Amino acid sequence: MSQNESARAHHDMGGVPKFLCEPIDTGTHTLTQFDREVDAIRGILGAKGVMSVDELRRGIEAIPEAEYARLTYYQRWIRSIAGNLLARGVISEAELRAAVEQI
Amino acid sequence: MxxxxxxxxxxxxxxxxxxxxxxxxxxxxxxxxxxxxxxxASPAQGARMVAHAWTDPEYRALLLRDGAQAAEAMGIAMGGLPPLGVLENTEETHNLVVCTLCSCYPRAVLGYPPFWFKSPGYRARAIRDPRGVLAEFGTMLPDRKRIRVVDSTADYRWMVLPQRPAGTEGWNADRLAALLREGDMIGVTVPSAAPSS
Amino acid sequence: MLAPGTPVRVRDDWPEARGPCHIRTPHYLRGRQGTVVRHLGAFRNPEDLAFARPAPTLALYHVAFEPRTIWPDAGGDEILVELYENWLEAA
Known part of the structure; x- marks a missing residue:
C-alpha cells in the first residue's frame, strides 16, 4: 500500500522483518546505579519543566542507527539528555566539555 | 547531535x-x-490492584473506567503522570501490550519496564507474531481466543487485567496478589493457581 | 469528535523522509484503514512538544486495525493503537 516503507525511522520497529527472527531474552536484568541515576535525572528534569519526555524521545531517535543498536537503553537516554540541555542552553558546550574532562 | x-x-x-x-x-x-x-514502584502494586478487582466488583468497574483513579484508591500517587488505561482479558479476548516506538510502560503501577519489553525483538514481533512471542514466555492460549495487541504509542499507559485463575475460589486479595507476576499485567503470561516453577 | 465505529484512514504521510521530526504514528499504519474504538481525551501534540514548540491540543483516539490487512502473516486478531486526530482522515 505504502511505497515509502524504506523511509521508516530506525526506532519505529513494529513488524520489521530484520527483527522477526530475534529471540526474546525473557530473563530478569537488574538495573545498574548508572541506569537508575539517568532515569532519576530525566524524571527530575521533566517534573521541573526543564525537558519533556517528548524531547527525550526525539533526542534518542536522532542517535544514528548503528549507535542506537550498540548503546544500552540508558546510554541512549544520557546522550539525549545532554543533547537537549545543550540545545536548550541550560548548559553550554564549554561547561559540559570542562565537566566531562575534569571528572 | x-x-x-x-x-x-x-x-x-x-x-x-x-x-x-x-x-x-x-x-x-x-x-x-x-x-x-x-x-x-513495583509489580506488587499492580498485583494489589488486580487482586482487589478480582474480589470487589465495584473496584473492578472503577479500574476499567479510570485506571489512575483506581491506582490512587490503592494509595499509589498518580499526580502529574500519564493516564492509566486498563484492558480486561476475557474468555474471548486476550490483550498484549507493546510499545513499538520506544518503551511506554505503566511504570507508576509496575515499576521500571523489564529488559525484554525494551528489546527490539519484543518491539518488532509482539505486534505481528503475538502467539510466537507468547510461546517464548511459555504461554499457550487456545486457538479460539482472540488476541488483541495494544501498541502503546501516545499519552496513555496500558495495563492488562488478567482473568482470575480457576482454583482460587475463596482466596483473599493478599493470597491472589501473590500469584501475579509483572508479565501477567502486560499480557505475556497468564496467572495460574498452581505454584510457578 | 469521531464516534466509536467510525471508519478512518491513517494519512499515508512520511515526515521522516523530509527531515528531523518526531511522530507517534507507527510506520506500519500509514495509509491503513481502521475503526475508531473510543475517544481517549485531548493531549498536546507531541510532534511540537518534542521540539519545545508551542503545541496545540489534539483529540486522541483508540483505533482498531485488522492485522492481516497490514501483514498477511500476522498472528493476532486485532491491533489497537492510540492515534492523534491530525493523522486520521475519512475512510
Missing part, C-alpha cells in the same frame, strides 16, 4: 550531575531521593 554527547556515558553522567548541581537544577540528594522513589 553535538559530538560532546558521544563522550563515554559514565563521564557524561558525572559531568551532567556536576553541572545540574552547580546550577541548582538537580542536587545529588534530589537524584538519590528520586531513585529511591522510583525503586518503590
Amino acid at each position: 553535538n559530538a560532546l554527547t558521544e563522550a563515554p556515558s559514565e563521564r557524561l553522567l558525572a559531568g551532567l550531575k556536576h553541572l545540574l548541581a552547580a546550577k541548582g537544577i538537580a542536587t545529588e540528594e534530589e537524584i538519590a531521593a528520586r531513585v529511591a522513589q522510583t525503586d518503590r
Whole structure:
C-alpha cells in the first residue's frame, strides 16, 4: 500500500522483518546505579519543566542507527539528555566539555 | 547531535550531575531521593490492584473506567503522570501490550519496564507474531481466543487485567496478589493457581 | 469528535523522509484503514512538544486495525493503537 516503507525511522520497529527472527531474552536484568541515576535525572528534569519526555524521545531517535543498536537503553537516554540541555542552553558546550574532562 | 554527547556515558553522567548541581537544577540528594522513589514502584502494586478487582466488583468497574483513579484508591500517587488505561482479558479476548516506538510502560503501577519489553525483538514481533512471542514466555492460549495487541504509542499507559485463575475460589486479595507476576499485567503470561516453577 | 465505529484512514504521510521530526504514528499504519474504538481525551501534540514548540491540543483516539490487512502473516486478531486526530482522515 505504502511505497515509502524504506523511509521508516530506525526506532519505529513494529513488524520489521530484520527483527522477526530475534529471540526474546525473557530473563530478569537488574538495573545498574548508572541506569537508575539517568532515569532519576530525566524524571527530575521533566517534573521541573526543564525537558519533556517528548524531547527525550526525539533526542534518542536522532542517535544514528548503528549507535542506537550498540548503546544500552540508558546510554541512549544520557546522550539525549545532554543533547537537549545543550540545545536548550541550560548548559553550554564549554561547561559540559570542562565537566566531562575534569571528572 | 553535538559530538560532546558521544563522550563515554559514565563521564557524561558525572559531568551532567556536576553541572545540574552547580546550577541548582538537580542536587545529588534530589537524584538519590528520586531513585529511591522510583525503586518503590513495583509489580506488587499492580498485583494489589488486580487482586482487589478480582474480589470487589465495584473496584473492578472503577479500574476499567479510570485506571489512575483506581491506582490512587490503592494509595499509589498518580499526580502529574500519564493516564492509566486498563484492558480486561476475557474468555474471548486476550490483550498484549507493546510499545513499538520506544518503551511506554505503566511504570507508576509496575515499576521500571523489564529488559525484554525494551528489546527490539519484543518491539518488532509482539505486534505481528503475538502467539510466537507468547510461546517464548511459555504461554499457550487456545486457538479460539482472540488476541488483541495494544501498541502503546501516545499519552496513555496500558495495563492488562488478567482473568482470575480457576482454583482460587475463596482466596483473599493478599493470597491472589501473590500469584501475579509483572508479565501477567502486560499480557505475556497468564496467572495460574498452581505454584510457578 | 469521531464516534466509536467510525471508519478512518491513517494519512499515508512520511515526515521522516523530509527531515528531523518526531511522530507517534507507527510506520506500519500509514495509509491503513481502521475503526475508531473510543475517544481517549485531548493531549498536546507531541510532534511540537518534542521540539519545545508551542503545541496545540489534539483529540486522541483508540483505533482498531485488522492485522492481516497490514501483514498477511500476522498472528493476532486485532491491533489497537492510540492515534492523534491530525493523522486520521475519512475512510
